[in-house]
Every structure is written in structure tokens, then in C-alpha cells.
Amino acid sequence: MNVVSQISTDTSSSFAAQPGPIEQVRYACALGALTSVIAVEGAIPITHCGPGCASKQFHALSGISGYQGGEFHVPSTNIGNKEVIFGGADRLDELITSTLKVMEAELYVVQSGCIPGLVGDDVENLVKGYQRRGVPIVFAETLGYRGTNFTGHETVVKAIIEQYVAKQPAVPKRTGLVNVWALLPYQNPFWRGDLTEIRRILEGIGLEVNILFGPASEGLSEWRAIPSAAVNLVLGPWLGLSIARDLEAAYDQTTLHIPALPVGARATAAFLRKVGDHAGLDRRKVDAFIAREEKTYYHYLRDFAQFYAGCTSQYRLPSEVNIVADSAYALAVAKFLVGDLGLNPGVVVITENPPESERAAIRAAFRDLAPGIDADPLFESDGHKAHAAIRAHPRVGELPIVFGSTWETGIAGEIDAPLVEISYPVTDEVVLSRSYIGYRGALQLIERTYTTVVRQSTEENPEGTAL
Amino acid sequence: MSRKPKQIAIYGKGGIGKSTTTSNISAALVEAGYKVMQFGCDPKADSTTTLRGGEYIPSVLDLLAEKRRVDAREAVFKGFGGIYCVEAGGPAPGVGCAGRGIITAVELLKQQRIFEDLDLDYVIYDVLGDVVCGGFAVPVREGIAEHVFTVSSADFMAIYAANNLFRGIEKFSSSGGALLGGIIANSINTDFQRDIIEDFAKRTSTPIVQYVPRSLTVTQAELSGKTTIEAAPQSEQADVYRALARHIAEHETSKVPTPLSQVELREWSASWAEHIVRMERADRERARAVA
């Protein structure tokens, strides 16, 4: 599994839109990365784009992604024909000045959308003027046609690091401090709970953590401490890798890349040992934490085994896992369901159009989900084609289950499979702090999965379910 | 009952003489009794200055910069002989999108039915002609101008722009866009320049509607803020412009242009360049022989 990631530092140049028309696309445009700014406590985006761009991106990513909601107070230039013709920089200047008067924030992130990119507004220079006057403000060129909200996220993060973090007074190194680059906020409906769990388990083995986004984060004080960290932990197949590479060079840090988010005791223990070793932690302390967590985890799993082993015929427990999700969750869920729960891999569709340069590494990560068992993921952003692949997959004696988005309801019904919603868009789940990662998350994923299985059985057969 | 005016677009590379030529055509047409509007579609907004005694008029986009809703009539000014003068205008150099500006200005006058209300015979668009983006192609797209003429000298760069324009016209020709009327060969004073432009016209099967010599009369007229027709009505140059105006007024059928490909154009210009070098060498040798 020695496939080296080749992501370039310029994320936008590696972006290529899928050619042709596309149905049921499962990501937003680069401007959608304004949700990443909103996910940082104390930061607000200032958007330079056409009317509706900012609010549509936000509501698309927060509303139909588990009804996450969130604080959407985003000033926008709302530019129109006039600014296209004459340039919109003056309008933005006015907006920034007024925003500074009426909105208090620790950091302002100016994001430009399609129009200023096409017309060539010199936003960078404008923002630099404010920076020279000591305003905590940065500029991220999140032109809609230059990438997705995934690449936009990297653009925004790099802008904050280069233009804000780097300008802060120097901070001393802290050997046990780790920067975590993991799930994409909002896009993944479970990011809040997952980041909370990641923080908990990393702290459990004795690390300090900059989790950077969401309710488990301290907000911008964590960002200012980014240079203090010894390690950048990139948790996921590709997102955040190029950020870590930049930081490595700038702050003499190391990068630890773990493509699969750990789900369940086996993966999480391996994960924690790897991180612990990389950070030079005392192995005994790490193992002590793992032991504590496993005691609880396996207690539940032992009890669950009664259900899992005992009522197969009654509930037709699924045997084949099909996944439609972005690469981070697709990989994590595949590893757990195949490696731990013993299902066979069916169709795995990766939906976020990851950079071409990363695909070989992503593919490689799907090998050996269980010893000798591989999945061959399909990179496909088009929902229609994803469904066609699931439909066409031969199944003999398999009971399929689908992990995907609400858009997979139809295809799951067609192949008579229960559907567990794990990926964007999610409208049949209300998600607050639930997590599917780590120890606690794995238990919740099992709960959700088999609740869905049981429900489907009882709905199909309301009379005959009693023991 | 308002008629539909005949709409003509004149394209060409910057500085080649579009505005000078267009203003003289407009002037000759009013002189002949027609009702004419000249519509400058160049961010420089100086198309109509020689129709207004050297004075600049506020452009459609100047008005639009001040307020969201513009009455297009406020952008129409009367010039020499009652010519209606309009300038599209544009953003300051280096900002915004001039192409979008032209689209907006042309749409505004069209929407507000200015051409019909003024009961015009001719609308002549004076358009910056490198057709670098969609905005500059608007006058040749469906429903605006019917005939396009290009002003070109024997300069390679001017011919390059003309050929690009032909490609633009060809592209829109299948969807009801304007067709090519011909070339106005400007500043042609030597046989040699004439040979070059004629050869290009032949290679692209395009008629040359008029040869306009480079003339001091034009410069003098411009310095006094006037067209040649106004400043030197008796001059030979004025008659050239009158003849040109007559050709354009009488022009009925334009056609789909047949531009040269990028490669053909390069080869064509290279062959002329060689020819020039050979001729200069011959000239030098002749001079030496005489001495």
C-alpha cells in the first residue's frame, strides 16, 4: 500500500469539473467553504459575490445536511450588473468598512465568488490595505468555478494560516500538541460529534489537540497555536494534506497521514498507537487509555452479539455493504462494516470528485478492508450513474444494505436494502452531536444501522415479528 | 408608424480609423437627407467627438454608474446635421468588464425602443474590433446590426483583427447574426499597400467597398473638432467619404465571411514579409547602381 499522495499545494489548479451534465451533485462550489469559516468560533466570512450565492451555499450545506443550522450572519456585496461592468472592488471596500463598524469578530475572512474572478477585481490588494491598518482580516479566492467546497476549504484554511496565523507573535513549541485536519465541516453531517470524539480520544492518550472547527474547538486561540504544534494529523484520504505540507515547511512540523477515520475498537486502538508512537508518547499510557475504552466498548459489543448472532433469520441481517459517500466516510464505513462486522463489499461510490492526483492513493486505501478482501471504489459525482452502478451489481444470495444520502432512498428500495444516511444530502435525519467515529461513534453507528434493519423488517412484515 | 432602421456595425482594430470613418459616413448620410444615429461601442467613448465640435458626451454607462435605472434618452445627444450621438462608454482601464458594459448599453437602448422612437434611417455602431470577448460581438449577434464592415489598413495587425472579426461573424451567421458587407480600406496610399489588402480580400472572398487614402485634410478637420465632411466639404477626401456612404446606404446583401485559419493567416503574412524584404533589397541595389 505504498501509493504516495501527490497533491499540489495549489488546490484550485488541480480541480477539474466532471465533464458533461451531472445529476444530484453532492458537493457545493468553492464559495461554500464559507461554512468552514462559520465553523471557526470567532471568525466571520465577508462574501464578495452575486445575490443569493452565500445564502444558498450555506443553506444547502447546513440545512439539507442533517438540519445542522448554525450562525449565518454573512455580509455580502450582492454585486450585480453595475459591479460587473465597473468592477466591484469599491463596493467591497464599502462593505468591509461598514462590517467592521457593526459586526464584532476576531477574524474576518473575505471570500470572493465567481463574478469578481471573471471581472478581475483586485480583492487581494484591497484586503492588504486593511491588513496594513492592523485589521484581522484575510482574503480567500473561492471562485465558484475554480473548485468545490472541498478545495475551497483548503483555500480558506491556507488563507487564514498565511495571512492571519503567520502574523501572530511567535509561540513556543509544545511537543504534545497536534493539529487535526479531518472532516469537512457541514458537508459531513456528523462532523461536530466526530471532531468531539477525535479530540476526546487524542486527549485520552495524553495529547493536546487543536481541533480547530466546531463546538469542541476553542476557536481562534487554537488557530493561533497552530505553529506551536509538533504534528499535523491528516485524518482522511486527502483533504487537508496540502495544508499539512505547507505547515510542515513553514513551522518545522511533521505530518502524520492516516487515510481511514477510525471506527470501532480495532481501528481506533491501531490509530491511537500510531499517533502515540509518532508523537513519542509513552506506550503504556496509550495502552492504558485503550484498555479503559475497550472495556466499555466490548461490554456493549458482547451484549449486542446476542442480537447479531441470534436473530439472523428473523431480521434478514444484511450481508453486503454498498456505499455512496465522499471518500472520508466511504472508507471509514467500509473498513468497519467489512473489517469488523464481516459484511462483503458491494458497490462503493466516491462522490466528491477528489483531485485526480489523489485517486490512486484512495483506491489503494480500499484494499484489504478485511484480510484479502478489497473494494474497488468508483469515482462518480453523478447520482444517476451511482445508482445505475448499484443496480447493475450482481448479487447472488446477498442481502444488501446501503450507506448513503437521502438521495439513495429510491435505489435502496429497488434492491430491497435498508438505507443508513451518512452522507450529504441528509434530510431524513436530524443530527446534533451524534458521531460515527472512534469508540463511541462506532456504537452509535451499530445502533443506527441495526435499528434501520429492524425497522425495515417490521415495516415490511408488521404481523410476524414477535419473538 | 415607425420603420425599422438599417443597422450597420463598423469594426476594426484600435486606432485604425473607425471613428473617423464612421463619423464621416454619418455626416455624409445626414447631408444626403437621412436620419442617422451613431453609436460608439468603445470604452474610450470618443466615437462621436468630431460630430460634436470636439466635445465629449456622457456615456450610457456614465449614467448607469450614477443610478440603477437609466432613461436611455438622457444618453442621446444631437450632433452635426442632427445626427443622434450615443456613446456606450465603459469602466476605467484595468477594472471591470468592458464587454459586459457594451452588452448593457446596447440592450438598454433596444429595450427602451430608442431606435424606433427616433424614427431613424440608419444606426451605425462604431465597435472596437478585436472581438476579444462576447461583449464586443453583441452588435453582430441576432437582432442588432444586419451588415458589418471592417476598417483595415494594410498593416498586418489590422488585417489580423479583421480576420478575427470574420471568424466571429461566421460563428453567429447560422443563428441570425449580422453578415459581412466588406472591407473599408483605410490609409491606403501606395500600390504596395493596395496589393496587400486586395490580396487579403481576394483570399477571403470579401469585397473592398472603398479605398480611403490617408490625408492631411482628415487630420486638420479632426484638430478643429470636426469631420472632413463638415470642415472641408469641397475636398477630395470629403467626396471619398460621400462615395463610401453611398455604397453603404445602397448596400443590400452581405454574406457569410470565409476567414483564413490561424495557420493560413500566418503563412500568408510570412509570404508578404518575404516579398517586402526582396523588394527593399532590390530598391537598395537600384539606388547603389544609380550612385
Ligand SMILES: Nc1ncnc2c1ncn2[C@@H]1O[C@H](COP(=O)(O)OP(=O)(O)O)[C@@H](O)[C@H]1O
Ligand atoms: N484616412 C485618414 N487620414 C488621416 N488620418 C486618419 C485617417 N483615418 C484615421 N486617421 C487618424 O488616425 C487616428 C485614429 O483614428 P480613429 O478614428 O480615432 O481610430 P479608431 O476609432 O479606430 O480607434 C486619428 O487621429 C485619425 O485622425
Ligand SMILES: [Mg+2]
Ligand atoms: Mg474610435
